[in-house]
Amino acid sequence: MSALNEEYVETDVGKVQVFRGGVGPPLVYLHSAAGEAVNPTAEALTEHFAVVAPVFPGFGESEGIDTIDDMEDATFHHLDLFDRLGLGAVPVMGLSFGGWMAAELATRYPERVSRMVLVSPVGLYIEGQPVKEIFGRTPAELAEDMFADQSHPMAQMMHMLSEFRGDVGQQIEVPMELVMPIWKSMSATAKLGWDPYLHNPRLRRRLHRVTAPTLILHGAQDTLAPKAISEAYAEEIPDARLVDVDGGAHLVTLERPEEVAQLVTEFIGP
């Protein structure tokens, strides 16, 4: 039984799935391209916070990706969703793609983000250090970059899925119940992150507008998103510090939930 409960919220783009749980001050969790609104870090944080983990349109059961064309639309969607959930100025954390979306919100509407935690963020392009390909490789190849420990259940599942796709399309029944959510997540991510590839060329020069004290967490074993991206966020955001999380690759909130939850709790405070 998860500490997070499923709800649906009507927004301007359609019905959106939101997971909520815990009591205390609010904390928003924005998921990555993996769609992990429900994850062990968010669950651990319900001990101290009223966690709100929306599912971005196109992922899971959330509608509305057809009317979201770019990061500007995505930011307006978050603004709209915050209004409907009665969230004023709140702490926002995001993993990878979700971290990028948090930063976009915090540059445009700094008054809505009281504190920010970026975990393995993408969103910036560092010359010579691109984010590795996520759209053109097999799940098994991605798992190698996303997990420090390949025995993690999600890494295991990604290795298994590789047998069902790719060029060698073998004569076996495709498990649509596993393929469909991944296909939906990647399609929605592509809509915002295909070109420019997982970044907004204008974001860096806007980061000085962020007023929220910011904690940036980088998985020490992350081989997908280079640390230079986290360093650039730390450099450009006025009140920011960068912390390495050992034993985690890209999906740190899945792999090191206790450490991440503790760092976030200490940073945001009661």
Place this chain on the structure above:
Amino acid sequence: MRFFSFHLMPYSDLPTDYDGPAWVTVPNEFYDPALGSQLYNRYLDELIYAEEVGFDGVCVNEHHQNAYGNMPSPNLIASILARQTSRVRIAVVGNALPLYDPPTRVAEEFAMIDVISGGRLIAGMVVGGGPEYYSFSINPADARERFQEAHDLILRAWTEPGPFEFIGKHFRIRYVNPWPRPMQQPHPEIWIPGAGSLETVEFVARHRYAYMGIPYFHVSVFERMFRMFRDACEAEGYEADPLQQGWLVPIYVAETDEQARREYEEHLWYFVKRLLPGITIQPPGYTSARSLGNILKSSGSFMLNLETWEQVVDGQYAIVGSPETVTDMLIDNLGRLGTGNLLGLFQLGTLPHDLTKKNLTLFAEQVMPKLRAEFPEGQPVIRPSATGQVA
């Protein structure tokens, strides 16, 4: 029945120790321009030769950054053919519309080819294969929308007096007024290649264009595909014309069955094992949810998975044999599929020039006349009896 000779213009000399994909990331240091020069000229000769021996048309198509087909601009090749042939239809199958910005470029170039050739162009329009989206960085999530919008713009550019304004979501042109206009009025015949996506089938049926089955599947996949197309036409309130359907298949004719296999097999395997890898990459958002299941289901019967000659023959992935064998196999298959256009790939992989020419000659002299007699133009091609059970 109309007969077309389709050429991919493949690169025939990938290093033997290279086993990676032939698409997108295949290192272009493998490309030898001196060999490329010979290949282009030789392949053009083979297309021109098809006219000499009596084909009704020739086909070229567009692919980027790959060794499988070296025609990033099929319009360049078609414009050469417009001058170097005098009778055949020139089918460009097709231009990948979402890659052209603005798409009036397609309206202009197709009109040029049509005018130069004296009205012999067949205008193919295609969404573009998965790999092209990696090679162009065009967002695959926008592919279908861009295709639709580009198609609408091109058709209006050809048929509506200019100048007019076109304000779409992806393309905005304040003055649409292309010169030249196409010679064929109101516009050239339009072909749309497809691999079984429902959206494409319904689109082609709705516009009464021709649907070309993209090859390299087990023949049963084509049977399902063309049945789907005829059903879609019926849903639009008309019966599909056989000329609205085309089947593309590798064909090789030699003096005897045995000789055909002996001469052809290694070249076929080069194609299957060296040039196809990478072609099936599916970028995210490129396929609709309702088509994904269909596509994944057919993926097991894709030619890339073949390991034995028996599988090639069983699935009719390539039609290979003596003139008699090839004639019989084609009569059977065309009757099953109901297509009024046969698009043959007479050169494949590393198949050399002399064998390609012999193939074209034997086919034109000994197979084509029998098929023309069997399937007179204007007559239905589909033969429900040949399929046994029509599901």
